[in-house]
Amino acid sequence: MSTRYRSASGGRIDRGRPVRFTFDGRPYIGCAGDTLASALIANGVWLTGRSFKYHRPRGVLSAGSDEPNALVAVRRDEARCTPNLRATQVELYDGLAAVSQNRYPSLAFDLGVANNLMARFIPAGFYYKTFMWPAKAWDRLYEPAIRRAAGLGDAPTAADPDHYANRFAHCEVLVIGAGPAGLAAAMAAAKGGERVILVDEQVEVGGSLLDEPADGGTTIDEISARDWISQSLARLAAYPRVTVITRATAFGYFAHNMIGVIERLTDHLAAPPAGAPRERLWQIRARDVVLATGAIERPLVFPDNDRPGVVLAGAARTYLNRYGALPGKRVVVATGCDSAYAAALDLHHAGVKIAAIADVRRVPAGPLIEAARRAGLPIRFGCMITGTTGRLRVTGARFLVITEDGRAGLGETVACDAVLMSGGYTPSVHLFSQSRGKLAWDPDLQTYLPGVSAENERSAGACAGRFDLAGVLRDGEAAGSASIGVEPSRTFSVHAMAANPRGVLGALTHDRGPRAKAFVDWQNDVTTNDLKLAVREGFQSIEHVKRYTTTGMATDQGKTSNLNALAVVASALGRPIPQVGLTTFRMPYTPVTFGVLAGLARGDLFEPVRTTPIHGWAVAHGAVFEDVGQWKRARYFPRGGEDMDAAVRRECLAVRAAAGIFDATTLGKIEVVGPDAAEFMNRMYINAWTKLGVGQCRYGVLCRDDGFVMDDGVVGRIAADRFHVTTTTGGAARVLSMMEDYLQTEWPDLDVWLTSTTEQWAVIAVQGPKAREILAGLVDGVDLSREALPHMSLTHGVVAGVPARLFRVSFTGELGFEINVPADRGAQVWEAVWAAGQAHGLTAYGTETMHVLRAEKGFIIVGQETDGTATPDDVGLGWAIGKTKRDFVGKRSLARPAMSDPARKQLVGLATVDPARILEEGAQIVAEPGGTTPLTVIGHVTSAYFSANWDRSIALAMVSGGRARMGETLYSPSSTGDVPVQVVSPVFYDQAGEGVHG
Amino acid sequence: MAELSPALETARLILRGRPAELDAAEVALGFALPREACRSAGVSGRHALWLGPDEWLLLAPAAVADALTAMLEAATAQAPHALVDVSQRQIGLTLSGSDVEETLAAGCPLDLDLKAFPVGMCTRTVLAKAEIVLWRTDEATFHIEVWRSFSAYVRGILEVAGATVS
Amino acid sequence: MLLIACPYCGPRPELEFSHGGEAHIARPEAPADVGADDWGAYLYLRANARGLHAERWRHTHGCARFFNALRDTTTDKFLATYECGQPRPHLGEPS
Structure with a gap:
């Protein structure tokens, strides 16, 4: 291929290094240093895409990130196919394969062009005016068709295989844009010796100076513009605390001078190094910001x-x-x-x-x-x-x-x-506007300029409406100096041809009749006629006109179009431009990949995966895990091809017949220590703590001040001034924060301090009638007898050679112990218990069996039986309230009449009439069968399982006035009809509660 | 690339109380508790890290754990305070190398420049989605304390961060 | 991301903090003596100010202290941060 439109000499491309590439499958040759757009132009190729709505043929319009037309997809492989890239920013590399978008079947012959012929039938607001009825057609006809026609480019179908880097950075001065103003500002700021970061979206610094001819007349300090760029870079390089980052787009200006920058690292390489990050997200916090973002040609x-x-x-x-x-x-x-x-x-x-x-x-x-x-x-x-x-x-x-x-x-x-x-040129005020700075209309330049800053920020150069090179450099020097609190000192000697900075706005006069399409927004196919139509139809605010016509939307966010659109609308309304308003400049400045925003948070590092010291054992023994918050918890331990139901059945029977071992490490633990520990517990929990002796345990219930149950757990008194508080797994951080809140802000006079010990201890629950026998041979200096260590007590001792806090507690209704040992000894103690238990039929069980066993006993799980609107009495825990306490968190609210309304939902058990039928958790409860919608719902199922021990289905439910309904038959509507259930006690197993005292 | 290594086995105690009433603890420790925010103090392998205005993390060689606890409890018997063993709650990591700041900066939003985060500074903060205690022990070395169940995640983040730093 | 000046630790990134709702909502000393309306107001009524707003933050992943801040909700500018228990400073308001 010849490159017929290549100049004889000049330019910053490397003419000695030809680069092969394809566009829509056709091979071309460009030069190293070309963009895809410049290489196509050098090859005489102007047709680069089809427009969004009318499918009109389109070519390159600009040479930078403002390009609305020449959007291409660059494809490396199935997973690496990036749509909507601006050909003006795509750097050429050997083997680059780019394809045009928004055309079918081909760019030169596109069927969608019919839209152009139909243009008079698809005016502004077309979507809002059409497809109104019939409503059913939406799902089957309109929406699929619109979705096919709408959108730009195709997303890749495979997972993104690339890596992305993240960097939090801090500097005293951040300069955005490395044209003449930015370079001058950075050099001025660098003199302070502090950290200066200079970012620019282009491949090399220089900005508009790069457009000067090599032998042109423009000189700065008596050297050519290009030499001045090199000299400036050398000066900056001499400052160790100055960082220059190119291929780096500042895409968003966030609160308190936090700037988001995307640095493109490998997209320009023919063969990116394996494992190298593709892009890096910089989150830069700057004391001062200099915006030198230039201007965009209209x-x-x-x-x-x-x-x-x-x-x-x-x-x-x-x-x-x-x-x-x-x-x-x-x-x-x-x-x-x-x-x-x-x-x-x-x-x-x-x-x-x-x-x-x-x-x-x-x-x-x-x-x-x-x-x-x-x-x-x-x-x-x-x-x-x-x-x-x-x-x-x-x-x-x-x-x-x-x-x-x-x-x-x-x-x-x-x-x-x-x-x-x-x-003419429109100052690029996007970032300034994002910083919440106030824009001001400049009647002389007929454009919006940065007015009052909201942050420590200064605009310099063309983005501030300064267009003469000498003034631009002075502006940069002034802004950079001001950023470090000094007076500007450097002067520049500039020889350049002066140009009047004024231009024209809005539509030109023409004689082509009312149908002629004069485009304002290339990317969204918005013409002057669309804007005028919107005004005729009553839209007055530019924000409304934007939404109605889509002008200024999509990936270019109206970079080339906004001011012209504003002028056309103002003219149609017969008002001055400043009275028409201005649309919001939204981030990102140019599109940002999802990958770089995800950053390191992908795959195994998407979220912390928390495991207990016993996790390895559970993995080795075939556990199936479930996620509980960030924790991995063993859900059940299938044997020999068992499914979950079979495994849980076996585990449930084994615990009640012999013993089970369960990893309870994830339970939250808080050590409450200090002379006022008991007083603090009295104030926080609904229970009374004063009389709880050292070595005793109590089931504690924590309410919020609105009187609703927030958390629960067993609390042991380790010493007069020390409590070992347990919380739910999910509630650990929340409870600690709430306790700190009351302590720090309401009761700062209390001498008590909190320390999270969740991860200090591995907790091994051994539950079942054989539990004592299993542990008997493992403990040293501990009397496990029911007299010495009764239910709800604790002791210190040695278990399997490890110092332990040994709790006699039960969440199963069986004789139970919870062995707390330092976390690094957890696996060792677990193994010892496991080995000792083999002769006694010890079975490992997971959270699913734990849930069934506690439901058989009617023990609630906070967050399952409770939903943030249940009082302690609602869930059958009224007995826990310390009646004589003057106050506790929630007490005043519980005294409200509505909190003791007998019609409140109360915890009950449900026994399905068909013992094999397991209810659905969350299912509604109604009093009468066969009702028609809307049903009068009186409750809902909170837990439902098959109980192997009772050989039938069991359920817990919250039912209005439930405790007065014992024996009643209610119904749970389901997809197969109303399921009859009988209201029973929530305690299905061992109602006398003797098991725990074994 | 910054090097990540596990710290030695360490005794860890959380000491909480009113600063004015903790002079006795300092006698047992053998040095003054840092009262300035985010600063550490220590002698001969024993360190106190300021975590909050009423909270210090005490680090000591594992071998002296019980003796130190006993000494502190004896010394502070008359002063309201809380001393809690958290030796196993968290693990220590050492990150060291010329690009240690950049490596941490992949996930830590703090300004880690020597001027902003000098040697001896310590603080709780975040690394990506995990909470850590970050303690600069020399210009190119940070000691990291992280709750044990987050340690695999923190290691993973630091490894990826190190590989993508330059 | 906001930059929040913890009264104990100095300026720190928002990632380390949790928001704690409106400040200066003191829990009544003796809730049992508080009438239903006043108790309801304590629990639920909040100013939701447009403009200057006294609010609580907790430096959760820092010194773990709760503190108060005066922030303009329309600009996100912090005018002051101060320790719990201190009175709301009068800044930028007509006195």
Whole structure:
């Protein structure tokens, strides 16, 4: 392939290093240093995509991150296929495979183009006006069709195999944008000796200076712009605390000077090193921020301004001077500002024929215009561009000269292969606006500029409306100096052609009739007609017009379109622009991959996976685990192909017949210590603690101050001033925080302190009639007899050679012990108990069996029987309340009449009439069968299991006035009909409670 | 790449109480408890890390654990306080190397620059989704304390962080 | 991510903190003597201020202390942070 549109020399590409790539499967050759866009332009390829709504052919419009048109997918393999990349930012590498988007079956022949012919039937707000009925058609017809047609690009189907890095960074001064203002600011700030970070989204620093011709007239401090960039970089490199990061887009400005930056690390490499992170998310906290984000060139709004080959003038200059790519051989320049003349002059010097310069202004003047005139370029003043010809590429431009008295002259068409346009530059205030700074309308420049800052932030250079190079550099020096609290000291000697910074806004006058499509927003296919229609239909606020027409939405967030849209709407409303308002500049500035936001949080590191010291044993013994918060808990231990039901049945029977061993390590533990420990416990828990002797345990219930149960657990008194408090597994952190809250803020006078000991102890529960026999041979100096260590007591001793806190407690209704040993000895003690228990039929059981066994005893699980609206009495725990206590958390609320309403839901047992039928947890309870909706619901099932010990299904439920309904038959509606149940005591097993005292 | 290694077996005690009433503990410890926020103090292998205005983490060689506990309890018998053994609650890790700050910065949002986080500074903080105690023991070395069930996660984060740091 | 000045530890990232609701809602000394309406107000009525707001934070993953802060809910600017038990400072408000 020849690269017919490559200039003879110049540019920052490496002409000695050809790079092969494909676009839509066709092979091309570019140069090292090219972007995909510049390489395609050098190859004469302008058709790069189809538009979103009308499927109109589109080409490259810009040369940077503002590109709305040339969106491509770059594909490395099945999993590495990134859609919606701007071809203007995709760096070329050998073997790059890019494909266009939003076309079927091919780019040049696209069926969706029918939408263009149908344009008059799909106006703004089309989606809101159509598809209204029939409602049923939504699911089957409208939505699938819209979903197929909507959206840009296709997401990859395989999991993302890449790594992403994360970095929290801190600096005194963060400079965003490394153009002339940013470089000057960074050099000024660096003098402070503090940390300065300079980020830029491009491959190399320099910003607009990179667009200067190598031998151009622009000099700074008597050296060329390019040499000045190199010199600046060298200066910055001499400061050890300055960091320059390129390929790094500041995508979001967050509260308190936290800036999100995405650094692209490997996407530009032909063969990324294995394991190297693809991107890095920087979360930079800066004391001061300098925004030097530059400006974005505005298109002119005229009919057919979207044809491939119509390109922003500044972008064309970038392609020529930076990449050596020629936008055409015979070009027309349409402009409303001075800067386009620089492009025309540079192209002219590169040998490109300038067919015409159409300047909408009547009497512009200035050195650039003068230079163009001297170069003999054909300039027409007061000349509107009113259209383009061609199909997949522009072949001509139509002009209309407006005479001095405002009359339209005759139209004319000039042949060309590219149209360069410029309406001037819009300061890039996105980040400033995200920082919650207030924008101010500048009537002179006809644009919004940074007004009052909300953070320690300064805008410098073009983003602050400063466009002359000397002023831009001064601005940067001033902002950088101010960031470190010093006066600016450096001066710059600049030789550059001055350009009037004013441009034009809104739609140009044309004679093409009401149907002509003059595009305002390329990416969303919004034309002037759509905006005017929205105004005619009554939309007044720009925020509403945006939502109705979609102008300024999607991945480019209206970078090229916002101000023109605002001007068109203002004109249609007959109001000045500042009165129409401004839409929000949303993050991200350019699209961000999900992968980099996920960062390290993927795979095994998605969440902490917490395991107990006994986890390894459980794995080795085939446990099936369940997630309980971040913990992995053994759910059951299947043997020989058992399913869960069979395993749980066996485990349940074994615990009641012999003994079971259970890992209770995850229970929360808090050591409450200090002279006021008992007083503190009295105030926190509903129970009375004063009389609990050392060595005794009590089941404690914790309410919130609204009187509802929050947590529960066994509490042991280790010493007069020391309690060993246990909490639920999930409640551990919550309970500790609540206790600290009351202690620190309500009762700071109490001498008591809390320490989490959840992970200090491994907890091995041995439960069942054989538990004592099993432990007898393992303990040293401990009397396990029922007299010495009765139910709900504790002692210190040695178990299997390890010092232990030994609790005589039971969550099963059987004789039970919970052995607390230091965590690193947990596995050793577990093994010893396991070995000793083999002769006694000791069976390992998991959380599922634990749940069934406690349900057989009617023991609640907080969060299962309770839902944050259950009082202690509701769940049958009224007995636990210390009646004589003056106060405890929740007491006042429990005294409210509604809290003792007999119709409150109360904990009951349910026995299904069909003993094999297991209810569904969460199922409703009704009093009458066969009801019609809406049913009068009187309760719900909270727990339901098959009880092997009772050989029938059991359930716990919260039923309105439940305790007065014993013996009643109620119903649980289900998909197979109403299931009759009998209300019974929640204690299914050992109602006398003798088992625990064995 | 920063090197991650397990710290030696250590006795750990949480000492809580009103600072004004803990002079007796200092006699037993042999050095003054750090009263300045986020600072550590210590002599001969015994260290006290300020975790909060009424909370210190005491670290000592495992061999002296019982003796230290007994001495502290005896010395502070008259002062309201709480002394709780947490030797097994958490484990220690040492992260060392020239890029130790950058490695930690993959998951820790604190400013780890020597000026902001000098040698001797210690604090609870977060590393990705886990809570840790971070203690700078020299310019290029941090001691990390992490609850044991989070230790595999913290190791994993630090390993990935180290591999993606440059 | 907010930068919050813990009164004990200094400026620290929001990731280390938990929000604790409105500040200066003191639990009545003797709840049993509090009427239903006042108790209900203590439990549930909150200012939900637009603008200056006194709120509680806990430096959960730091010194673990609760403290109070004066924050402008419209700008996220903190005007002051102070220890529990101290009165609400009067800053940036008409006196």
